[in-house]
Amino acid sequence: MTAxxxxxxxxxxxxxxxxxxxxxxxxxxxxxxxxxxxMVLIDRALxxxxxALTTPLIVFVAGLGASAGLGASALFLSHLADVxxxxxxxxxxxxxxxxLPLEWSADRSSGSIRQLLNDDVNALHQLVAHTLVEIVAGVxxxxxxxxxxxxxxxxxxxxxxxxxxxxxxxxAALAGESAKTGxxxxxxxxxxxxxxxxxxxxxxxxxxxxxxDAQGFGRFAGASEEFRRTFRAVAGPQIRAQAVAxxxxxxxxxxxxxxxxxxxxxxxxxxxxGELVVVATVAMLVPAGVSTVALSNQARRTSxxxxxxxxxxxxxxxxxxxxxxxxxxxxSLQVDGVGYRYPGGPEVLHDVSLxxxxxxxxxxxxxSGSGKSTLAAVLAGLREPxxxxxxxxxxxxxxIPETRLRRHLTAMVQNxxxxxxSFHDNIALAAPGAARAEVEGVAREVGxxxxxxxxxxxxxxxxxxxxHLSGGEAQRVVAARSILAGSAILVLxxxxxxxxxxxxxxxxxxxxxxxxxxxxxxxxxRLPTATEADLIVVLDRGRVVETGRHEDLLAADGLYRRxxxxxxxxxxx
Ligand SMILES: Nc1ncnc2c1ncn2[C@@H]1O[C@H](COP(=O)(O)OP(=O)(O)OP(=O)(O)O)[C@@H](O)[C@H]1O
Numbered sequence: 001m002t003a004x005x006x007x008x009x010x011x012x013x014x015x016x017x018x019x020x021x022x023x024x025x026x027x028x029x030x031x032x033x034x035x036x037x038x039m040v041l042i043d044r045a046l047x048x049x050x051x052a053l054t055t056p057l058i059v060f061v062a063g064l065g066a067s068a069g070l071g072a073s074a075l076f077l078s079h080l081a082d083v084x085x086x087x088x089x090x091x092x093x094x095x096x097x098x099x100l101p102l103e104w105s106a107d108r109s110s111g112s113i114r115q116l117l118n119d120d121v122n123a124l125h126q127l128v129a130h131t132l133v134e135i136v137a138g139v140x141x142x143x144x145x146x147x148x149x150x151x152x153x154x155x156x157x158x159x160x161x162x163x164x165x166x167x168x169x170x171x172a173a174l175a176g177e178s179a180k181t182g183x184x185x186x187x188x189x190x191x192x193x194x195x196x197x198x199x200x201x202x203x204x205x206x207x208x209x210x211x212x213d214a215q216g217f218g219r220f221a222g223a224s225e226e227f228r229r230t231f232r233a234v235a236g237p238q239i240r241a242q243a244v245a246x247x248x249x250x251x252x253x254x255x256x257x258x259x260x261x262x263x264x265x266x267x268x269x270x271x272x273x274g275e276l277v278v279v280a281t282v283a284m285l286v287p288a289g290v291s292t293v294a295l296s297n298q299a300r301r302t303s304x305x306x307x308x309x310x311x312x313x314x315x316x317x318x319x320x321x322x323x324x325x326x327x328x329x330x331x332s333l334q335v336d337g338v339g340y341r342y343p344g345g346p347e348v349l350h351d352v353s354l355x356x357x358x359x360x361x362x363x364x365x366x367x368s369g370s371g372k373s374t375l376a377a378v379l380a381g382l383r384e385p386x387x388x389x390x391x392x393x394x395x396x397x398x399x400i401p402e403t404r405l406r407r408h409l410t411a412m413v414q415n416x417x418x419x420x421x422s423f424h425d426n427i428a429l430a431a432p433g434a435a436r437a438e439v440e441g442v443a444r445e446v447g448x449x450x451x452x453x454x455x456x457x458x459x460x461x462x463x464x465x466x467x468h469l470s471g472g473e474a475q476r477v478v479a480a481r482s483i484l485a486g487s488a489i490l491v492l493x494x495x496x497x498x499x500x501x502x503x504x505x506x507x508x509x510x511x512x513x514x515x516x517x518x519x520x521x522x523x524x525x526r527l528p529t530a531t532e533a534d535l536i537v538v539l540d541r542g543r544v545v546e547t548g549r550h551e552d553l554l555a556a557d558g559l560y561r562r563x564x565x566x567x568x569x570x571x572x573x
Pocket of ligand 1: 342345348366367368369370371372373374375
């Protein structure tokens with residue numbers, strides 16, 4: 001499965017990778033040529049004298065050079081492929097993320113998206129630039145070397161293989177059960193540590209406020225202790241076994257075993273001095289290749305996991321347009337049997353149907369958790385309904401491409417943040433051609449002009465760098481942005497929650513004035529804000545339980561009336 005994923009990801013650079021591996025194969029196979037030349041050189045030096053040495057000497061030097069040059073070329077090709085692939089993947093990922101439904105990014109932290117675009121793409125470097133070529137070299141070079149030993153003299157071949165057999169037997173005997181448990185237990189314990197770290201770091205502020213940081217730390221410490229215990233139980237015996245067993249592969253042991261067999265073979269007239277010296281040399285180089293493969297294992301696993309994550313995003317379903325796009329005629333909204341379920345969770349909106357006329361002001365109210373924000377996000381096109389459909393100005397919303405949708409519909413949702421750019425650009429985000437006077441005018445309307453003007457470079461100050469606004473002030477900037485966008489529909493969720501009551505009233509008035517000819521849907525917890533609305537939608541446990549104007553709903557004597565009464569009592573207390 002992973003191999004198939006990697007093969008698919010490599011599509012744009014397959015040619016280069018195949019060339020890199022092919023060059024490495026030639027390098028590994030020809031790596032025995034200089035040893036063969038050395039063997040001839042020694043034997044001729046001992047028998048024929050100096051005259052016949054030139055050719056084997058040239059072959060020896062040229063062979064060493066060619067093998068090293070080919071190995072370097074293979075790595076050069078794989079590095080070229082890596083650079084090209086990283087650029088292609090970053091573009092492909094950015095393009096895909098742009099076309100995925102907005103909820104894809106809403107459900108992920110910016111950290112995890114950055115990890116994907118940056119760390120995961122970087123992690124592929126090890127795989128593409130190194131691992132594939134190094135594994136071919138690490139496996140093929142020793143195998144060719146051993147075959148060479150057998151071709152020279154099968155007795156010497158056996159002597160060169162013996163240390164590896166002894167190593168494997170020693171390791172199996174000493175590592176015992178721990179070798180069977182494998183790395184799975186260690187990886188699981190390590191994953192538990194990572195989860196505990198994320199939990200601890202994510203919640204550190206909350207834990208500190210409640211002076212409970214010791215508790216979060218306790219879980220992390222517990223996971224670390226479990227990792228230490230597992231590592232000792234599994235890896236401890238393996239490391240000890242490896243330390244002892246690897247001595248069978250050490251240069252003196254390998255040289256001694258091959259030379260002993262070689263001298264015995266030479267005494268019987270089966271091998272020449274050149275053969276036994278060269279076979280001993282090759283046999284000493286074989287373990288190095290094996291350990292290269294073993295060492296690259298961890299890095300390989302990390303980059304394979306990154307490859308799988310990248311592949312999943314590249315295959316994630318993009319937003320599908322259902323019918324030929326038409327332009328919405330106005331800012332009316334029709335909601336038919338809409339249901340919504342967060343990924344992997346139960347349905348939180350059930351069969352919501354609403355008819356909202358162009359230009360209406362609509363308030364979504366209801367108890368906490370009743371689904372107000374979810375419905376606002378669905379209406380704003382930030383989440384796709386999992387049942388039913390939403391129609392904007394007579395057109396099914398799913399048929400309107402994202403870029404065009406934003407012209408008709410602007411959303412100001414909870415935790416709206418300012419971009420790290422000038423206040424002017426932040427306000428003119430959805431109306432890039434807006435004149436400075438327009439931007440300043442709308443900032444004045446929502447009461448944030450003086451605050452911005454007082455920053456070091458006024459409207460050119462960079463938000464979050466030159467000036468840090470309070471939550472309420474930032475919301476007013478976002479309100480100015482939404483007003484300036486001038487789209488037919490404006491969806492506001494908690495537009496004024498971070499502002500003080502006086503500021504809230506001012507922002508509310510500004511929005512009301514600015515959207516006189518626009519449809520305004522707003523989530524509100526403060527019922528007095530809803531009294532002027534043309535339509536109040538009362539939600540309870542994901543269902544619309546009442547709709548109407550303030551007076552009608554009071555007369556209906558239902559949930560709205562009860563909420564209203566308790567809000568009045570709360571205000572009087
Ligand atoms: N990102 C999410 N993933 C999974 N479930 C969620 C998510 N956001 C909200 N929910 C669930 O959906 C339901 C409706 O939540 P929603 O935030 O829409 O209610 P709300 O009426 O806006 O609440 P509040 O007034 O407290 O802000 C709740 O049961 C909530 O637990």
